[in-house]
Amino acid sequence: MxxxxxxxxxxxxxxxxxxxxxxxxxxxxxxxxxxxxxxxxxxxxxxxxxxxxxxxxxxxxxxxxxxxxxxxxxxxAREYPGSALTVERELERGGGYSRQVVSYRSDGLKIYALLTVPDGPPPEGGWPAIVFNHGYIPPAEYRTTERYVAYQDAFARAGFVTLKSDYRGHGDSEGEAGGGYNDPGYTVDVLNAAASLKRDGRVNPARLGLWGHSMGGQLSLRAMLVDRDLKAASLWAGVVADYAVLQTDWHAPDGVQRQLDALNREFLRQLSPNAYLADLNGRPIQLHHGTADKDVPYSFQVALASDLRAAGQGVEAYRYGGDDHNLSGNLALALRRSVEFFQRHL
Structure with a gap:
């Protein structure tokens, strides 16, 4: 982290x-x-x-x-044109879907990603699609085909196209890895991944969603507030409290809360996606979090859920007692709930 x-x-x-x-x-x-x-x-x-x-x-x-x-x-204020998805490498097939390493363009950079596409002809208008946004993995250790395999598999088997971006500076992707909280690069890559899916003839551009884990939860929330074509998001163990909370409460030494004056607190608050949740205009958010998460506290989910309700937005929030950052003890249940969520909303 x-x-x-x-x-x-x-x-x-x-x-x-x-x-x-x-x-x-x-x-x-x-x-x-x-x-x-x-x-x-x-x-x-x-x-x-x-x-x-x-x-x-x-x-x-x-x-x-x-x-x-x-x-x-x-x-x-920026533009996110994306590009055609270019196949770089064919992978072993999944159960009822193809798997490919593809690339797309973002800020002039070549970004790699893992694409899954259900077998058979697309439904009328194209397949619904989900942009997968992974959590923090040291960029030098990241590999396109490692981790999150079971997550993408669950959605691919259910008839969704999925695209997991590597982000800039990860694996073979060009560019520098600037982090997900103070640098816009990863968010730009997510938004260009969504734009690239919209350009793919197999995908229905009106049926796009986001799935994000940990840091990817923050990226997904920010992307949804920028691109109104993104219809729904399922966030797992997300770093989704506002920036003032991250500054004062996250990994505070000896549990002592850091202090901010009112001006800096408001500055960080307005820098956060949480300050703009009313702009979701009813687009649904689903949250999953384990209470024993040692990386991202469960209180972050509570904070976002409270912010969503205060902004007049609905939220579907699941609490997994005693579970960890990856929801290892409830993985099948959480995946089923996420799949059903997207089936309802995409």
Missing amino acids: RALIILLVLAAVAWLGYVTLTQGAGSLLTGQGSFPQQAERPQLPDAASAQPDRALQARLLAEAVARQPISIQALR
């Missing part, structure tokens, strides 16, 4: 957000991730005023968030 590195990055982002808000103009982060240059302070209300200009503060906050490449606003 590289939790410590992630927390340090988030702490830097929070600090930079505060600097930008108090200094005004200037980029929050440059392309190299360096600190912003000193900027001219914006015109503020008369210091004698008893009330701060909250509208100005809110505007500066929104501008600081939008300048972050990982923000929902910045991601929505």
Whole structure:
């Protein structure tokens, strides 16, 4: 998980957000991730005023968030054309479906992925399809055909096309692995994977969903808020609490909660997908989490479910008492529930 590195990055982002808000103009982060240059302070209300200009503060906050490449606003401003799926290697067949290593284009990079396609002619309009988003695996150790085999198998047997992206910098994929929380690259790769599926004549572009595990849960949630064509998402043990919670509660030393001032807390909150859940407009989310998960706490699922309800969205949440990060003790049950979820909504 590289939790410590992630927390340090988030702490830097929070600090930079505060600097930008108090200094005004200037980029929050440059392309190299360096600190912003000193900027001219914006015109503020008369210091004698008893009330701060909250509208100005809110505007500066929104501008600081939008300048972050990982923000929902910045991601929505980009284009995701995808490409045709190019077959790189044929694999041993599954039960009633083909398996291939394919590639597609994302940000000009060649990204590898594992594609499964059910046997036989597609139904009218094309097969429903699921973009599979894997959790954190050290990029140098990642292999396209390892792990998550049983997960894709369950959906392929049920009549879904699945595409598991390797993400940039993983396996043979081009590019650098920048992580899933402070760098937009993996999310861009997920969105281009979805766009590539839409271009495939065997797939129904109106019947696309997302499945994500751990870090892949965060990527899936963010992608769904960017691409309105993605109809449903099933998230397993997802890193789906908002960024302020990740900064203060995740792997805190000796269980002591870290502290954030109100401004930085709000900056991190608005940088999170959780702040935009109302934009789902009723598109369904399903959650699965084990209470004995030592990598991603069950409280993260509770937090997202609460945020979804507060945003007026429905949520289907499953709690697996005593189970681990991979839901090893309830794998068949969780897979059946996920398959049935997509059968209802795609």
